[in-house]
Amino acid sequence: MSRTMYDIDPAGNVITTYTGTDSDKETLRSEKTKVPLAKAVFYAFLPAGFPHTVTDDYLPYQTYDSLQAFASSITSLLANRAVLEGLGVGDSSTSPTGALILKITGDTISRIATILFAHRMGQAIEPECKFYRFLADILNDSAQFLDLLTPALPYFPKLGIIVSAGVLRSLCGVAANASKASLSAHFALTGNLAELNAKEASQETIVSLLGMLVGSLVVRLVEDKQVVWVLMMVLVGVHLAMNYRAVRCVKMRTLNRQRATIVFREWLEHNTILNPDHVAQRESILTSGRGNVSSKSGEYTGFCDFGTYSDIMSWNPRGYHRYDFETNTYFLGIWHRAGNFYMRLALKEGTTSALGAWFDAVNHAYHFDSALKDGLQSHYENEMPLGYVSDEQKDSLFSALRTAGWDLNTNALETRLPIRVRVGGDGKKGM
Template identity: 25%
Template sequence: MAPAWAQSPLGARSRPSHSRPVPTAAPCLPPRKLRRTVAASAAPKGAATRAAPAVPPTAPSSSASSARPAAFSLVETQGGTERDLLASTSSSPATRTPATPSPLSTADLVHGDPSGTAPSSAVLALAALPDTLKDLFLPPGFPSTVTPDYLPYQLWSMPTHITGHLSHSLVTSSLLSAVGVSAGPAATVALSASIKWIVKDGVGALGRLIVGSRFSAEFDEDPRRWRMVAEALSTAGLGLEVATVAAPQHFLLLACAGKFCQALGKGMGKPVFRVIQTHFARAQNVGAVAAKEEVWEVTAQMLGLVASVAALRALEGTGSYEAVIGSWAAVQAVHVTLRYKALTTLLFTSLSPKRTALLASAWVRGQRPLPNARAVATEEPVLGDSTSVRPHVVLGCTAAEAFGGVLPQDESALLSYARLYDNERYWLVWRDDTAHVVLKEGCDQSDWLRAMWQAAWLDHHSAKPGQGQGQEAGVAEAGPSGRNGNGTRASGEGAEALVKEAGGGPSALEVASVAALEGAGGFGEFLAALEGAGWEAGVVHMQPGKARLRVGLAA
């Protein structure tokens, strides 16, 4: 006997709909002080409340020909335009602005050490230092007022800053040699400021303008990756500048191009640095963390200047630009390595696409409890983007993009997805081992997480090598009782009927994934497990596309 969800027509699933209203914009609250606005106490543990369906479910019918209600409408908005998906032509451009997702509200989280380990040896060693040194370098209340990864990051950043200043000094020496100025320590100190002012002002401002206009929330989403991108741009810029000593006839071109690359790197590095500082401020003490950061950096700068003078004196007698370039390359390689090592110590507890994908995949594979921030940090690729982990999710795409670039010729496919996702604020089309998520108007961060969980479920239950495709994948994953791990049936007469009614719409596997959201071990339990593992389920950094779908009744 198939379960109730498989027996019901696609538009009349037996599970009750929930009554969460579409949220309106809420005032910005501190991430660690967010509270739930849903009536969690009225729902069973692990259950997730959902919005009321935009269109009332259709009544059960023995005929699949009654799939489309007469007043059913699907309108896609993007920018200032609207498009009726059920019509052959687009409507005139609309003037209203698409809905903006509102922040997810969630319960206060209990924040302990995300690593779940005892104090590190570095913390214990600092306890023996004089109070004057601790007050100089560490924020008040250390270590309880900062995150556990604060000190490891600073210890690795110190030599990073030193090598950075040394690298810049060697580059300045090359610039001076290229224009025929003595490259000794005294001349370097006296003229380096003049060289910088000449070549960097206009070009550097242009680079910062490009970064500021193009990038914004990407830095919150993946600060470690963007910091390494900034480091790569800075290294390229320094390499162009140091090359001026070998090609002085192209001094202006190389110096300006180098400063432009460095400006791009600096434009990315500064906002990422602010993200990291905010992350450290566990007690909302951003000012104290920033003040102590200055102490760390100035101390490293002084040591770097001493090392620079020593290196320049050693290179002064050689008279060979090859020695300068070789020394710079070695120092810069050490600098980039130290930067990478410092970034790997960061333990972010917010939810980004990569971290959410790793956590959702671990959950659907049956990993209990969920990994904490330290475990995920070791698995999360620092240099890779969201496509470097599974599942692959395209969040906020258009309906045409979801179906492969062209809308289905048979509108019953669209209507089948509309009925399947009548209780959700998105559609998910599983195609080419990728989840294409069409977001509805009024969606929020909880819906993004919900779609990511469903994508992980589909990725886990999709066909493996040697198995069939589509619904057969669900059959292969079923246990001896014919049920998947969440208690839903992925095959059988009920699923077959749903696929036939869909008429080219959702597959049986997609139907089962929607049922799995509310089943045992579903999305609600996943959210509770996230909080139990120390993750901030209310702090979601994702960048969905701007297309939105409006599902409703035609006038």
């Protein structure tokens, strides 16, 4: 019996066509599909099986990311030329030892800054990867503007500028590398994270090469200091605009503080479930997730954070009214004064997800002004307080969120070391 068989790639494209009969293998004929050169080159820089092996926001992000990298390559050459001038390259009166000391001092302090920043902010980068990806380029551009100042400064101010620029670049490196790792994990759908990173490295290589070629022409033609500054401002503007558009395209599926608050508020107000596409259009890129919350009327605004048992029971700022209460999974403290309030959650040991506690905090904030009119104490002592949501309703909400495409298994709410409160015992594990 004669039939036709095909070899296909993960995207469903036919690689080879086979024709013949099952009984006579000698009649089997194969024909490879011809791929146009332009398409072959295009796919050399994209993950195998594109677009089915990555999320739908991968290509827009990479397009804008390549454009911002091109602009950054040119500004880097302008900044590096200024640094070399500042170190005395081409000036016979400048001591090589002095230039070396400047370089060593800057590198030493910048590496210390890398360790400190990674220790302090490392856990916050993944939940807020879009913010830190954009912040990284702001830090890098700021360092390049400082570089432009080095030729005009005497030795010690120059040392301060070089050190400051090195610190900014170190912070940029930590924020950029960690946030890009989180974004790559988001884009990879079929366990192809390593291959996706390899292809991204190829993209960056070709874009940087083009940027260096254009930048080499620019640095040769542009010598006037004022023109350099104007050109830098234009290129940095393009760089930041493209980077902003890139992270704006990303539709994260994890619920960090900002996204969770947007989703929960929409459900409380309109009983509507937002999917990652909707929330990506609403969330702010320019602010990290501090946990800003507000009441339904907007009369009261404040923020919520996670902390320890001591934070709730011992913190008593002057002029604030305080209330705290306990559930099966967490302690919650509320402080309020003149239109402002502050909320602090302390999760109990054994609580695997902070999402339920965060929903309750957003719900409390949403009904805060109405609860104040009833009196907070009597409001929360009521068996069915205003805005009460049962466990069954919350389970139904979380089930709907999973159906809408949200990843509820990844904890993106706690941006510091997760602390849990052990109730009873002597504090030792297993007791």
